[in-house]
Each structure stands twice: as structure tokens, then as C-alpha cells.
Amino acid sequence: MAEQHPRAEQLLAGAIAFFASRAAADGSPRTAYLTRVALTCLQIVERELLMGPDSDRRQHARLRQLLGIEASLPELELELCRRIRSRDIDLSDPQLRCHLDDTAAEQLSIDNPKYSGLHAALSRRG
Amino acid sequence: MEFQLVSAPVTDPAGEVRDALLRALASKLDGLQSVERLVRLSGGVSRETWSFDAVTATNTIPLILRRQPRGMASGEDLDLPAALEADVLPCAAAHGVPAPRVVLVLDPSACGGEGFVMERIAGETLPQKILAEESLAIARTRLLGQCAEALANLRRIQPPALPSLPTRRATDLLDAYERMYRSLPVARPIVEFGFRWLEDHHPGQCDTGLVHGDFRLGNFIVNDTGLASLLDWELAHFGDPMEDLGWFCTNAWRFGRSDHPAGGLTSREALYEAYEKAGGPRVDPGQVRFWEIFGCIKWAVISMRFANRYLSGRQRSVELLAVGRRTAEAEMDLMNLVLS
Numbered sequence: 374m375a376e377q378h379p380r381a382e383q384l385l386a387g388a389i390a391f392f393a394s395r396a397a398a399d400g401s402p403r404t405a406y407l408t409r410v411a412l413t414c415l416q417i418v419e420r421e422l423l424m425g426p427d428s429d430r431r432q433h434a435r436l437r438q439l440l441g442i443e444a445s446l447p448e449l450e451l452e453l454c455r456r457i458r459s460r461d462i463d464l465s466d467p468q469l470r471c472h473l474d475d476t477a478a479e480q481l482s483i484d485n486p487k488y489s490g491l492h493a494a495l496s497r498r499g
Numbered sequence: 500m501e502f503q504l505v506s507a508p509v510t511d512p513a514g515e516v517r518d519a520l521l522r523a524l525a526s527k528l529d530g531l532q533s534v535e536r537l538v539r540l541s542g543g544v545s546r547e548t549w550s551f552d553a554v555t556a557t558n559t560i561p562l563i564l565r566r567q568p569r570g571m572a573s574g575e576d577l578d579l580p581a582a583l584e585a586d587v588l589p590c591a592a593a594h595g596v597p598a599p600r601v602v603l604v605l606d607p608s609a610c611g612g613e614g615f616v617m618e619r620i621a622g623e624t625l626p627q628k629i630l631a632e633e634s635l636a637i638a639r640t641r642l643l644g645q646c647a648e649a650l651a652n653l654r655r656i657q658p659p660a661l662p663s664l665p666t667r668r669a670t671d672l673l674d675a676y677e678r679m680y681r682s683l684p685v686a687r688p689i690v691e692f693g694f695r696w697l698e699d700h701h702p703g704q705c706d707t708g709l710v711h712g713d714f715r716l717g718n719f720i721v722n723d724t725g726l727a728s729l730l731d732w733e734l735a736h737f738g739d740p741m742e743d744l745g746w747f748c749t750n751a752w753r754f755g756r757s758d759h760p761a762g763g764l765t766s767r768e769a770l771y772e773a774y775e776k777a778g779g780p781r782v783d784p785g786q787v788r789f790w791e792i793f794g795c796i797k798w799a800v801i802s803m804r805f806a807n808r809y810l811s812g813r814q815r816s817v818e819l820l821a822v823g824r825r826t827a828e829a830e831m832d833l834m835n836l837v838l839s
Contacts, residue, residue, distance in 0.1 A: 377684040377810045378803070379823045387809070387820045410818045417824055450686060457691040464695055470838060473689050477834045480827040489757035490750055490831035497839060 376447065381421045388414040420483045428479045435472045474498070513537055516549055519605070520564060524616065527603050530556040545578045546733055550619060561621075562602060566614035576675050577712070578733045581605075583663055585615035587735045590660050591709065595652040597645075597728045622722035624730070626754040629721045630763055641725035643764050646714075646747070647773035649729060654708030654740040654779055661709070666737040669701050672793070676800045683807050689830040693796040696837060702786045708740040715752040716762055744770065744782070745790020750832040751798050751825075792836050799829035 379387075388411040429446055436449040444452065456462040462469055474494070481491045520534045537551040549564040567581045579587070582604050591598040599617040607613045623629055629639070658666065667675075677694050711718075712734025720728040746752070747762045748770070756763035761770035771782035806823025808814045 375684060376686075377807065378687075378826075379806055379810065379820055383810070384820065384824070387817050390815075391817045407817055410821050414817065414821050414824075450688060453688045454686045454691045457688060457695060460695065464692065464699070469692075470834075473692055474834045474838060477689055477827065477831045481831045484824045484827040488828050488831065489753070489755075490828055490835055493757070493835050494831055497835065 381418050381425070384414040385418050388412075388418075417484055420486070424479075424483055428483065432476055432479065435475065439468055439472050513539070516564065516566070517551075519609070520551065520553075520616070522609060523603060523605055524553055528553055528555055528560070532556065535559075546581070546731075547614075561619035563599065563617050563619045564614055565617065566605075567612055576679070577667070577672075577736070579664075579735060581613040581615055581733075584732050584735070585617075586661060587664065587709075587732050588617065590656060591653070591729070591732070594656050594660075596649050596656075597726055598732070599728055599730070620720050620722075620728045622720035622727045624717070624720055626716035626752075626763070629716060629719070630754055630756060635721060635723070638721050638723050638725045639764070642721065643761070643769065643773050644777070645726035646719075646762065646764075647770065647779070648777040649726065650714070650740065650743055650747075650774055651777035651779035653711060653743065654706065656709035657707065658737050661737075664709075664735065664737055666707070667710075668705070668738050669697070669742075669789075669793070672738075672742075672797075673697055676797055679804060680800050683803050685803055685807075687799070687803075687826065687830070689833060690796065690799050690826075693792065693799070693830075693833050693837075697789070697793055697796060700789055700792075702739065702741070702783075702789050705739040705741065705786070706780065707737055710736055710738045710740060710742050712736060712743075712746075714743040714747050715749075716754060717752070739786075739790070740779070741782070741786045742790045742793070744774070744787050745792075746794045746797075748787065748791050749794030749798065750835075751794070751829065788836065792833060795829045795833040795836065799826050799833070802826045802829065 391407060391411045433446045433449065436446070436453060437443060440449055440452055440456070442449070442452070453462075457464070478491060478494050478498075481488055481494075485491075517534050517537055520537075521531070524534075525531050531553060533554045535552045535554050537549060540548045540550055545567065547564075547566040549566065551562055551564065553560040553562055565581060565584065585601050585604045588598040588601050592600070599620055601615055601617050603616045605612070605614040605616070623632070623635065629635060658664070673694065680690060680694075711729060711732065713731050714729070718729060718731045719726055720730065748760045748767060750757055750760075753759060753763035759765050760767050767784065767787070771784070771787075775781060802822050802825045805819045809816065809819040809823075
């Protein structure tokens with residue numbers, strides 16, 4: 374199955390399509406709301422373009438270390454999912470937990486850096 | 500929120516709903532003349548919610564239609580059929596849990612799908628307003644106690660009171676959400692980790708009671724009396740009452756007040772104390788923690804499903820697309836809970 378979690382170019386295309394369709398419509402609270410949603414998409418894209426490549430590189434390095442194999446980032450992510458699902462990796466392994474924690478924090482820095490959970494994580498991690 | 504419904508040449512959803520309501524309510528409401536101010540309220544994928552006034556010779560009656568649109572397969576395994584949801588409401592009300600009064604259950608063959616009509620209750624539903632509005636300051640002081648009372652009363656309702664309502668315990672719910680996750684073309688290591696962690700940390704023997712299934716701000720009507728009603732009962736089931744407390748404390752539902760874990764209102768301890776005072780059993784914080792972590796996984800899966808509605812082409816609304824990027828919030832909440 375093709376990977377379908379929203380990619381940067383899909384978010385951007387969705388937001389642009391909205392603005393395009395909105396051109397002829399009257400303004401309303403609903404439209405204002407959807408405009409804000411579309412803007413949120415664009416802001417995520419902006420952060421992803423800025424921070425994504427470094428974040429991916431770090432994630433890739435952690436996964437190669439954790440899994441002990443060489444492959445592309447998507448392939449390693451799938452392999453990690455497989456190992457967790459089948460319990461081929463110990464769930465209490467600190468290296469696994471650190472990796473997941475780092476991944477969560479980095480992804481959230483792109484998706485919603487204002488989210489309270491990120492601040493809680495940064496406090497916890499010190 | 501008002502919407503201008505534009506009638507399309509082939510289908511006129513508002514007209515269809517208006518006709519169905521007139522037919523259905525004619526025998527129920529003496530002297531029914533018209534259905535006015537019919538407007539579809541936003542939100543809800545497996546349920547349509549419409550607001551309208553039923554005008555009779557002597558009265559204008561504010562009502563709500565809850566409808567499962569015809570031909571819309573409930574891909575959401577856990578959603579109740581509308582007629583069963585309509586049974587849950589009066590049962591809850593009879594046990595002291597605020598729920599709207601059901602006026603009529605629709606005949607699906609006559610009315611374009613399953614649904615029911617209930618009273619429309621005045622009040623505020625927007626979480627940010629409930630938490631911040633000056634005019635609701637007094638209501639807010641009552642809210643914790645009333646939420647705790649509702650939860651304690653829900654727990655008193657037992658399976659014989661609603662024989663058709665399914666029982667869903669932790670295992671059943673984990674299976675259901677994992678199936679939903681695996682049906683999506685996504686692979687999230689933190690979600691995988693969450694499912695396995697929950698499998699390893701099942702609560703032991705637990706109580707059975709009626710579980711609302713979506714007990715949180717956003718599904719409350721609050722007016723100056725405080726908690727006037729609980730809405731959106733389509734996920735109701737019998738199960739572990741701690742599930743509702745855990746969901747209520749999930750970070751996603753604190754609406755900016757993340758330092759008040761209990762629904763953005765107060766501390767967990769204050770919630771547990773109020774719950775026990777309202778007649779609930781002593782709360783095991785470890786058990787609520789399990790359900791809070793479950794809440795993170797549940798919200799993660801729901802957010803991925805919403806995104807998939809857009810990406811698969813079923814519903815091209817940009818808000819569905821955007822919510823897919825909120826999975827990272829749920830994943831961070833999960834890691835924060837597991838690692839703390």
C-alpha cells in the first residue's frame with residue numbers, strides 16, 4: 374500500500390485547492406475557520422521544509438543504530454513497526470524508548486510546536 | 500453557527516430532511532404546521548446532527564435530529580445504530596445522568612435512514628468558551644461536582660437495563676482500535692508501541708457500568724445551571740467505568756488548560772475525590788492511567804482515520820486533512836505518560 378499519512382506536498386496541495394475554491398464564495402464564520410485550518414497546513418509545511426531534512430537524518434541514524442541494519446528511512450521505520458508488533462524488540466529497552474521519545478518530540482516540533490505535550494517532554498528530558 | 504445550504508440540482512439534503520421530519524412528527528405533534536430554521540450543525544462523521552424548530556398552532560418547539568445517513572455504511576465498528584443510541588438516553592436520564600429527552604425514533608423506511616429526534620437544550624458547547632467565559636464563571640464552579648456525579652451515576656447502570664447494548668472491555672476496545680489502525684495505509688512505531696504497552700498493562704478485575712465513550716468537553720451542554728446535558732452517545736457501551744475518567748483526563752481534551760488534567764477543570768485528585776463523594780468506588784489512579792494512555796492511542800487512531808477520509812477521496816474537507824498531523828500530539832502524550 375502506498376504511504377498515505379499526509380506528506381508535505383499533499384498538505385500544500387490541499388491548502389492551495391481550498392484557497393482556489395474559496396475565490397467565488399462569500400465570507401462566513403465557516404470560511405474563516407477553514408482558512409485558518411489551511412494556514413495551519415502551510416505553517417506545518419514551512420517547518421517541515423526547514424527542519425525536516427535534519428530531523429530525518431537524525432532519525433535515520435538512530436534507527437540504523439537501534440535495528441543494526443542498513444536501509445532507507447521508510448524501510449527502517451517499517452522494520453521497527455514490524456519488530457515492535459511481533460515483540461522482536463524488547464519494549465523496555467531504553468534505547469528503543471529514547472528513540473521513540475526523540476521521534477515524538479522532533480515530529481511535534483514540526484506539526485505543532487506550541488502543543489503542551491512538547492513543553493512537558495522538554496521539561497521531563499531536562 | 501449558521502450555514503447557507505445550497506440546493507443542488509440532483510439532491511436537496513435539507514429538503515429531504517424537512518420532508519422526512521414533517522412526515523415523522525405529524526402524528527406525534529398535534530397541529531404541526533411546519534419545520535423551520537432547519538440547519539445542519541457541524542461535526543460528526545457517522546452521525547448528522549440537524550437543528551430545527553417544529554412550529555404548531557400554539558407552540559414553537561426547539562428540536563434536534565440525530566441521523567445515520569442512508570447508504571452510509573458505519574465503517575466505525577464501535578458506533579451504535581441510531582435507534583439503540585435513542586434507547587440509551589432515557590435510561591441514562593432515569594439514573595440521574597443529564598441527557599436530552601427523546602421525542603421520536605424515526606422509521607428508517609419512511610424517513611431516509613436511521614435516526615431520532617430529541618429536545619434541543621439551550622447552552623454552550625464550545626470548550627474554550629465554557630472554560631473562559633465570564634458569564635459561565637458560576638457554572639464552572641459546579642461543573643466538577645456535576646461531572647463526577649454523572650460518572651458515578653453512569654456506573655450504577657448495569658447490563659439488564661439495556662439488554663441490546665454491547666459490553667466492551669479493554670481487550671475488545673484494543674482489538675477494535677488496532678483493527679482500525681491496521682486497515683489504514685500508515686505505519687507509526689509509537690502507535691505500535693502503545694498497543695503492545697496497553698496489552699501488557701491490562702487492568703485486573705474491574706467493575707462494569709455504562710460507559711459514555713466520549714465523555715469530555717465538546718460533548719457537554721453547559722448553561723448557568725452548570726452541566727445541562729451530555730451529548731453524542733453513539734460510542735456508549737457497558738464496560739470499565741474508569742475508561743470515561745481516563746478519556747476525560749486525556750491531554751487532548753484539556754483545551755489549553757493542560758495543567759488541569761481533569762478535563763481542563765482541575766487536578767486528577769480533585770476529580771477522584773468528587774467521584775468518590777458522589778458514590779463512586781475508591782479510584783485506583785493506576786487504572787485511570789491505563790485508560791488515559793488508551794485515550795492517547797484512541798485519539799491517535801481517530802486522527803489517522805480522519806486524515807484517511809480526505810486522502811482516500813471520500814470527503815475533501817481540509818480540516819480532515821489537517822487533523823492527520825495531530826497524531827504527533829497524541830504520540831507525545833503517550834510517551835510522556837509511559838516515561839513518567
